[in-house]
Amino acid sequence: MKHKVITISREFGSGGRTIGKELAKKLGIPCYDQELIEKIAEESGFAKEYVKDKGEDALHSSWLSNAFIDRDARGMSMQDYLWNAQSKVIRELAAQGPCIIVGRCADFILRDTANCLKVFIRASLEKRAERIVRVYGERADSPEKRLKDQDKRRRIYHQYYTDMEWGAAGNYHVILDSGELGVDVCVELLAFIYNKKGS
Amino acid sequence: MKHKVITISREFGSGGRTIGKELAKKLGIPCYDQELIEKIAEESGFAKEYVKDKGEDALHSSWLSNAFIDRDARGMSMQDYLWNAQSKVIRELAAQGPCIIVGRCADFILRDTANCLKVFIRASLEKRAERIVRVYGERADSPEKRLKDQDKRRRIYHQYYTDMEWGAAGNYHVILDSGELGVDVCVELLAFIYNKKGS
Numbered sequence: 030m031k032h033k034v035i036t037i038s039r040e041f042g043s044g045g046r047t048i049g050k051e052l053a054k055k056l057g058i059p060c061y062d063q064e065l066i067e068k069i070a071e072e073s074g075f076a077k078e079y080v081k082d083k084g085e086d087a088l089h090s091s092w093l094s095n096a097f098i099d100r101d102a103r104g105m106s107m108q109d110y111l112w113n114a115q116s117k118v119i120r121e122l123a124a125q126g127p128c129i130i131v132g133r134c135a136d137f138i139l140r141d142t143a144n145c146l147k148v149f150i151r152a153s154l155e156k157r158a159e160r161i162v163r164v165y166g167e168r169a170d171s172p173e174k175r176l177k178d179q180d181k182r183r184r185i186y187h188q189y190y191t192d193m194e195w196g197a198a199g200n201y202h203v204i205l206d207s208g209e210l211g212v213d214v215c216v217e218l219l220a221f222i223y224n225k226k227g228s
Numbered sequence: 229m230k231h232k233v234i235t236i237s238r239e240f241g242s243g244g245r246t247i248g249k250e251l252a253k254k255l256g257i258p259c260y261d262q263e264l265i266e267k268i269a270e271e272s273g274f275a276k277e278y279v280k281d282k283g284e285d286a287l288h289s290s291w292l293s294n295a296f297i298d299r300d301a302r303g304m305s306m307q308d309y310l311w312n313a314q315s316k317v318i319r320e321l322a323a324q325g326p327c328i329i330v331g332r333c334a335d336f337i338l339r340d341t342a343n344c345l346k347v348f349i350r351a352s353l354e355k356r357a358e359r360i361v362r363v364y365g366e367r368a369d370s371p372e373k374r375l376k377d378q379d380k381r382r383r384i385y386h387q388y389y390t391d392m393e394w395g396a397a398g399n400y401h402v403i404l405d406s407g408e409l410g411v412d413v414c415v416e417l418l419a420f421i422y423n424k425k426g427s
Contacts, residue, residue, distance in 0.1 A: 151397060198396065204400070214424055
């Protein structure tokens, strides 16, 4: 099989994580999502909560001020150390064998890995708003505001560490609208690509 | 089946037209590409050659000056008449039954058609350069220059008549990298979506 590692980048509320988990089940390979946090914590020595808070879903204002201001004698911010640990963990996991990695700039970190299928999952604002209320419940902020905030965090995080524009068509092999196609069809399409021999 | 009409937008040299033709054969439905020119000529009364020259692959400099300067008493340019004829032809074809329409802003013209699957086919510059030399032969201009020129024409044409950014992820349900996946896999993926009932 040609594509041994699948990276899934996703807009918040698009079901990208669910697609990763379902796809992994179908293919019988591991899917790394929250599990990455634990591994990055181990690798970096930082606490799990800290790793989670400073990752791709970090509040962008405090994240940026930390990234630019709080630097050590080597000119490295805490985020830089985390980024290095994250890159190392992701590269090691990809080298171990077939797997799916959700988010965390894995598409960029593995950009030179020939057998990596880069996927982006998106959906309309309406469909995503519907989904986050169904999955995560109502909050004080409107679903639209929550979506825009979260997408912004991921976009800023991605662009800070990579040269790639988050969600730009040229950076992915497959982009699917999960709101239009449905989560199950997305899973089947990706499984088809993965299983296609010699393609 | 949910998606009765498939629009395929494509970067030059990505094999989008071939994918459309192969997909149509597989599904047993018509694919409109060059055939559109004939139909638009009939509808508008313009000569076929004129329709072809002023379409999405027109030279952008002369196309734009025509579009902005040569206007009749109603403020319409020749391109506007062509655009109206093209929109009418595409809407009529889509209303007649299942079909595939390649290029010509069909994605925008059919934006309110609920059962329309919007597809964009792309590939890296390297893969497309390789393909256009194989399919169309060598020319005086380098393949890279030919690709950039042609993409520019399509982008300008698309943006002149639509509010949509050509090739931007948010405007399509499926974006596939034909260079990475291969033309045959793209055809199979789209056939799968088309045949998926109730999805």
